[in-house]
Amino acid sequence: MARNATIEPVSGISIAIPLALLVVLSAALAMQSGFVVTKGPEATVAAPQTITVTPHRFAYRDAAEYFRDGLAIDAPKRDVSVISSLEIMKYQTTLRDYNRCVAEAICAPAETGDDAPPREETPVTGVSYDDALRYAAWLSERTGIEWRLPTDFELAYAAADRFPDDALGIDPDDRNPANRWLADYEREARRAKAIDPRPQPQGSFGISQTGLVDFAGNVWEWTSTCNKRVDLGQNRRVEEPDPRSCGIMIAAGKHRAPMSSFVRIPKGGGCSVGSPPDNLGFRLVRQHGLLEGLKDWARRAMTDVFEQAASDKART
Structure with missing residues (x-):
């Protein structure tokens, strides 16, 4: 006889990732996977520290x-x-x-x-x-x-x-x-x-x-x-x-x-x-490109989402 499965309720914030964030992550993934070509010139000189x-x-x-x-x-x-x-x-x-x-x-x-x-x-x-x-x-x-x-x-x-x-x-x-x-x-x-x-x-x-x-x-x-x-x-x-x-x-x-x-x-x-x-x-200052900016923004947004989810869970 199969045991009854228990499903824990999930905090809404942990799954309600903003649509804009999903779009950014999808774009970053597409670029990383090669579906979108963003190849720049090959580096011939090492970047300064x-x-x-x-x-x-x-x-x-x-x-x-x-x-x-x-x-x-x-x-x-x-x-x-x-x-x-x-x-x-x-x-x-x-x-x-x-x-x-x-x-x-x-x-x-x-x-x-x-x-x-x-x-x-x-x-x-x-x-x-x-x-x-x-x-x-x-x-x-x-x-x-x-x-x-x-x-x-x-x-x-x-x-x-x-x-x-x-x-x-x-x-x-x-x-x-x-x-x-x-x-x-x-x-x-x-x-x-x-x-x-x-x-x-x-x-x-x-x-x-x-x-x-x-x-x-x-x-x-x-x-x-x-x-x-x-x-x-x-x-x-x-x-x-x-x-x-x-x-x-x-x-x-x-x-x-x-x-x-x-x-x-x-x-x-x-x-x-x-x-x-x-x-x-x-x-000189390094000017970050669009992809790097999107990744940084996505990383910060994901961190905020997970921290808020953890905070909600701690309160419950």
Whole structure:
């Protein structure tokens, strides 16, 4: 005689997976199985080592130059909660890696600016913003992964405790321009050049709380953020510059430095505001594709579903 089968009731949330999630999972499975062809170029160069900066809250001061009635004031600083992660190169691009692009006649040779030849394991310096863009395009093709320069915001998010605050610290209602000149002079005096401005081997300048290595050493890093001036008061409208036609980009390191995009050796000129950087280099952000984004979203959604199911079961 057959025994009666007992079926345990199942929590509704454990089976009520959203239709959108099922669609995403089906698409990911189809791509993984080869039903949908998503093959990119074959990688001929190993991808650089990266870190993943997990979502966190941080204080960010805008990179723009702010003025009120012709007087310089500090850019606003706000607390920002970032909800997405960021994958960025752990180290700055090295001369060895950059020279692979040079060897293929895609990138222009870096300028050292001195007689001593740099070592290949040091960060590449003597490169312009345009050079960095060409290298990012070359690396994207050779690794089959999309790479790009970070924005100033992304670099601040990744550098965390190592990112500088360039505020003058002057009361915005202070109408005495002499106080601003004095504060600016003191700030520039603190921006003393490095005792040895020559690029140093990786790991020479410490690591941030997020795992970013060598930020704010003696190599400033190009970003894709265009320098802009914001005039407050008198109902003036803030105009966003077009990055495609912007000639002054933000390089970040011990301090922010608006630099002409074609400049390679900053001590030779090209810094539009304040003290020039010791050196110009860069690191890149990995731009995740649609499939990777869908998989990440599906993974997080599935985790939420299962955690909610477990929570419902615990309450019953």
